[in-house]
Amino acid sequence: MSRINNFNEYEEHCSLAKTDHNAYWSKIAEEFHWYQKWDSVQSGNFNDLNIKWFDGGKTNMSYNCLDRHLESKGDKVALIYEDNDPKIPAKNYTYKELHAEVCRFSNVLKEKGIKKGDRVCFYMSMVPELLVGVLACTRIGAIHSVVFGGFSAKALAGRIQDSDCKILITNDGGYRGDKIIPLKNIADEALETCPSIESMLVMKRTLSETKWNQERDFDLRTLMDAASPICECEQMDSEDPLFILYTSGSTGQPKGLLHTTAGYMVYAKHSFENVFQVEENDIYWCTADIGWITGHTYITYGPLLSGATTVMFEGVPTWPDAGRFWEICDKLKVTHFYTAPTAIRALEACDLSHVTKHSLSTLKVLGSVGEPINEEAWDWYNRNIGKEKCPIVDTWWQTETGGILISPLAGITKLKPAHATLPLPGVLPVLVDPEGKEVEGNPAEGNLCMKTPWPSIARSIWGDHERYKQTYFTTYPGYYFTGDGAKRDEEGFFRITGRVDDVINVSGHRMGTAEVEEAINEHPGVVESAVVGCPHNIKGQGIYAYVICSDKELQKENLHKELNDLIVNMIGPIAKLDDLQITPGLPKTRSGKIMRRILRKIAADDTNNLGDTSTLLNPEIVELLIEGKKK
Numbered sequence: 001m002s003r004i005n006n007f008n009e010y011e012e013h014c015s016l017a018k019t020d021h022n023a024y025w026s027k028i029a030e031e032f033h034w035y036q037k038w039d040s041v042q043s044g045n046f047n048d049l050n051i052k053w054f055d056g057g058k059t060n061m062s063y064n065c066l067d068r069h070l071e072s073k074g075d076k077v078a079l080i081y082e083d084n085d086p087k088i089p090a091k092n093y094t095y096k097e098l099h100a101e102v103c104r105f106s107n108v109l110k111e112k113g114i115k116k117g118d119r120v121c122f123y124m125s126m127v128p129e130l131l132v133g134v135l136a137c138t139r140i141g142a143i144h145s146v147v148f149g150g151f152s153a154k155a156l157a158g159r160i161q162d163s164d165c166k167i168l169i170t171n172d173g174g175y176r177g178d179k180i181i182p183l184k185n186i187a188d189e190a191l192e193t194c195p196s197i198e199s200m201l202v203m204k205r206t207l208s209e210t211k212w213n214q215e216r217d218f219d220l221r222t223l224m225d226a227a228s229p230i231c232e233c234e235q236m237d238s239e240d241p242l243f244i245l246y247t248s249g250s251t252g253q254p255k256g257l258l259h260t261t262a263g264y265m266v267y268a269k270h271s272f273e274n275v276f277q278v279e280e281n282d283i284y285w286c287t288a289d290i291g292w293i294t295g296h297t298y299i300t301y302g303p304l305l306s307g308a309t310t311v312m313f314e315g316v317p318t319w320p321d322a323g324r325f326w327e328i329c330d331k332l333k334v335t336h337f338y339t340a341p342t343a344i345r346a347l348e349a350c351d352l353s354h355v356t357k358h359s360l361s362t363l364k365v366l367g368s369v370g371e372p373i374n375e376e377a378w379d380w381y382n383r384n385i386g387k388e389k390c391p392i393v394d395t396w397w398q399t400e401t402g403g404i405l406i407s408p409l410a411g412i413t414k415l416k417p418a419h420a421t422l423p424l425p426g427v428l429p430v431l432v433d434p435e436g437k438e439v440e441g442n443p444a445e446g447n448l449c450m451k452t453p454w455p456s457i458a459r460s461i462w463g464d465h466e467r468y469k470q471t472y473f474t475t476y477p478g479y480y481f482t483g484d485g486a487k488r489d490e491e492g493f494f495r496i497t498g499r500v501d502d503v504i505n506v507s508g509h510r511m512g513t514a515e516v517e518e519a520i521n522e523h524p525g526v527v528e529s530a531v532v533g534c535p536h537n538i539k540g541q542g543i544y545a546y547v548i549c550s551d552k553e554l555q556k557e558n559l560h561k562e563l564n565d566l567i568v569n570m571i572g573p574i575a576k577l578d579d580l581q582i583t584p585g586l587p588k589t590r591s592g593k594i595m596r597r598i599l600r601k602i603a604a605d606d607t608n609n610l611g612d613t614s615t616l617l618n619p620e621i622v623e624l625l626i627e628g629k630k631k
């Protein structure tokens, strides 16, 4: 029932999900293991913001990912782990083996006092223990919060404090190409300001020298080896929290999006199976990091809930050379390959021999995620990687949506380069004009909103339900506002054009301009700053800063370096400035608001049509900024 096999069935699914949303999702949910069936399929809406799915039901995520498959496919490979070092053979974990590892990890957590509802923070590189650890949390009902290993000690500390995590799990160092990221040292620094953390479990990976706090730090492997490979699952209510994942918004500190158990679980599997169309003996590889939502839903949960084989890669696409992805595809016989446009553009810029050396003959489906994919990158991917025979699924979604909302279904939906195409069943996207009126008919353009809740929508922001309401549901009351702009063509196919708020998308990573400004303003010589996105060939968007300095002697190069040091310290290397300009002022409205529209255009060298500048308090600044940009 849940598998869509052709376009007719897709339309039938959409129609049923629309007319009888409860009947539709109830059928899909029946394929899972429940300790107790739900009383009501869905309740709550975008006005009351008390959204519930499968309320009254009891289930367990880890049981559904692992135990449910043990009888029918216990010896099937669940996880293939590809080491950073290409000389080390890939390591396979069958469903049985993964189950035993997860049980051991669960028992370690219990032994350290972790109980249902406690928050567990992971700050790791892409080691198997990260995937095992998050599943272990779900087994015992603990709430995981994975922090991407590229964030700084301050950023990590902020996230730990926000959700009062009780334990931190890290590794001594993480391999990324020829670099070692000193995760344990960074974690040590973060923990100086995190009193909620009682213990730190350390997985030894790089055998780097680290300090050791005898009372607080424990060797993860030693504990796991001593732990029992059997652990009962905790029976979880459908709406019990599953995980928190922090993401940036247009204002303030990162928000901890809260996802709950059953709805997320049902949607992760259903969307995975239908978008990717994975078959029994396929090998599916998503190149994301588990520190982002893509790694949660489409490395970990979606594939394992489906009983598929998922690949986890520790390294980077360009080490030892730019053929690493393609070498792995051949070596592991990858059938489904899912990556980000920024990686495609970076590899496109390298010599084509890195691709042509490899056969890529096992590939059947390609995917793209994280940012709009430009036509040129789409064509290159299609021609050189897919050999014009693999459908490309351009999957649009967000941390908040939990799963893919708009995407072709591989081999089923007609493709259009750079178009995310059509919504999945049960998803009702609309375009609204600035007044909040739905734009009818096709073609159309507007701000992308959702009309009704889907099962995996984030239920809240950890500790701040009011902010959840403010951020997503007040701009257009009654709708979920995505923050993206989009177009709909004659056939109703969607094309996402990018963020319409103060969020920039750097290499598929979401960055709030306010956060970067906050870091810049820490510099003693800086009076005020404004950060915008600028076009970037590889990253999609780069980070561009306008800076007003009190110290007139500051040289641009020195300032750039000093600001980047500050940014690396406060956020992490992903937020470094690509370029900056020192300016005597910023364009402001009479109410004192910075006119970012103008700054964005100047950063993009798109100054022919700056729009109305007459409402500016200081219109003369515009010419100065344009002049300054040229320097």
Ligand code: WT7
Pocket (backbone or CB within 6 Å): 247, 292, 293, 294, 368, 369, 370, 371, 372, 373, 394, 395, 396, 397, 398, 399, 400, 420, 482, 483, 484, 496, 497, 498, 499, 505, 508, 509, 510
């Ligand atoms: C933002 C969400 C969930 C995927 C990883 C990023 C942009 C994502 C696409 C796409 C155009 C896309 C949007 C969205 N985005 N996928 N296929 N086409 N734009 O998750 O960090 O929560 O960022 O990424 O702007 O709002 P995220």
